[in-house]
Amino acid sequence: MAGKKFTYAPAPESRAILDLRSSYGLFIGGEFVDSIDGRTFKTISPATEEVLAEVTEAGEADVDRAVQAARRAYERIWSKLAPRERGKYLYRIARIVQERARELAVLESLDNGKPIRESRDVDIPLVAAYFFYYAGWADKLPYAGFGPDPRPLGVAGQVIPWNFPLLMLAWKIAPALACGNTVVLKPAETTPLTALLFAEICQQADLPPGVVNIVTGAGETGRALVEHSGVDKVAFTGSTEVGKMIARSTAGSKKKVTLELGGKAANIVFDDAPIDQAVEGIVNGIFFNQGHVCCAGSRLLVQENVADIVVSSLKRRLGTLRLGDPLDKNTDVGAINSAEQLARIRELSDVGEEEGAERWSPPCELPDRGFWFPPTVFTGVTQAHRIAREEIFGPVLSVLTFRTPAEAVEKANNTPYGLSAGVWTEKGSLILWMANQLRAGVVWANTFNRFDPTSPFGGYKESGFGREGGRHGLEAYLATGNRGRDV
Ligand code: NAD
Ligand code: MN
Secondary structure, X not given: OOOOOOOOOOOEOOOOOOOOOOEEOEEEOOEEEOOOOOOEEEEEOOOOOOEEEEEEOOOHHHHHHHHHHHHHHHHHHHOOOOHHHHHHHHXXXXXXXXXXXXXXXXXXXXXXXXXXXXXXXXXXXXXXXXXXXXXXHOOOHHHOOOOOOOEEXXXXXXXXXXXXXXXXXXXXXXXXXXXOOEEEEEOOOOOOHHHHHHHHHHHHOOOXXXXXXXXXXXXXXHHHHXXXXXXOEEEEEOOHHHHHHHHHHHOOOOOEEEEEOOOOOEEEEOOOOOHHHHHHHHHHHHHHHHHOOOOOOOEEEEEHHHHHHHHHHHHHHHOOOOEOOOOEOOOOEOOOOOHHHHXXXXXXXXXXXXXXXXXXXXXXXXXXXXXXXXXXXXXXXXXXXXXXXXXXXXXXXXXXXXXXXXXXXXXXXXXXXXXXXXXXXXOHHHHHHHHHHOOOOEEEEOOOOOOOOOOOEOOOHHHEEOOEOOOHHHHOOEEOOOOOOOO
């Protein structure tokens, strides 16, 4: 993009560290096995459309095998193991993740399209951090505030999306195992590879067979898993649409359910905020991971008297972002994860223009192959516009203005979602007041998209229910007597 003062030499991270197989089976009972009906699909690199590997599509019978393997491991081994021993396995996994961090980062960037800078510095370190954190809880559950002897639930069926493939796996598997459950996890169909590498890490850690099972496939495989009668706990992260289907199909069952769904977060900038820092926070909020972030700050609410300077600083900053090869260490904006997602982003952005908002992107050359979308800013957006209401899940920012804190709150909360929000101001009292008013699971103050394993994460309203992370995240995997929905 613009930055004409000097050019960067290519600095690609090597793929040589990867030992990618041409095809992968399902990970059931501690081994890679073929599916019963032999169906497969391919996963590609969204940056080049190169086929990376052939992956097995699990059918209902395969899901059943995986759930049975998890049940056996739960009853015979994992629920009987001393909590301290469970913790040791989790520490071992965390250390292997650290040891193999580079390999995991390269594979994540290849399969997902996200910049290596992010997978290397954010995703994979957080994966290790979540395993370390929950390893520590394994033998301290009686002190977690859920009674003197909290029990595991049994077999957890977990379905995750493609935006943070290995991190979402960690958010799901680490607390489940720490609490004494066993799991069957289904990664997203466009990003199955790091979950399969994680299966190898489970083998390397000598994790007892069946404690972790990985079944690959698309929506049908996910449906078979969440509807399986042998599953005691369902944990889902993905679209609100599928989340609603899962809520319906599990209603009336004994399954404990947590759903982490979409978002349309407001990033709120007051006139006393340090503008340069706020601009960095806006960029991080919506252009991190190509905006494929459920808690992305996709609605910028900026106080009217500083709107011009904030938007012009933002545009200047976007001109310095580098879009391209996800494996290049200088890349800021990688590839859109799939052709389908690109089509969705294009469609909603076109609607934004048709409805009268003003569209802007920095001058930016898109590669010929693969799926790409330039960082995009819409100004002149009103609350009625679809781009202000619907989750785009791409690098597209809608800018709205406000005059008073009360108006900012009203606009921020005017959404069916409630996952996150950001507040930028010098005034501590205003931050506390805003945090109290905002109907969002996470409120960041003078920062955005900051994650920590000790901090709970989850939604209000159509962003779902239940919390992941922190002490709160244990509750989803324990029989606490409260099987209902929190929040
Ligand atoms: P999705 O909800 O269809 O997929 C998420 C996961 O659910 C995948 O593993 C998928 O295979 C699985 N799945 C699909 N149908 C299922 C079913 N009936 N039962 C069980 N599992 C099922 O999401 P998507 O199609 O990849 O993306 C669509 C939109 O969802 C995006 O544009 C974005 O707005 C939103 N999204 C949100 C998140 C998030 O983190 N909250 C993540 C991904 C996508
Ligand atoms: Mn892929």
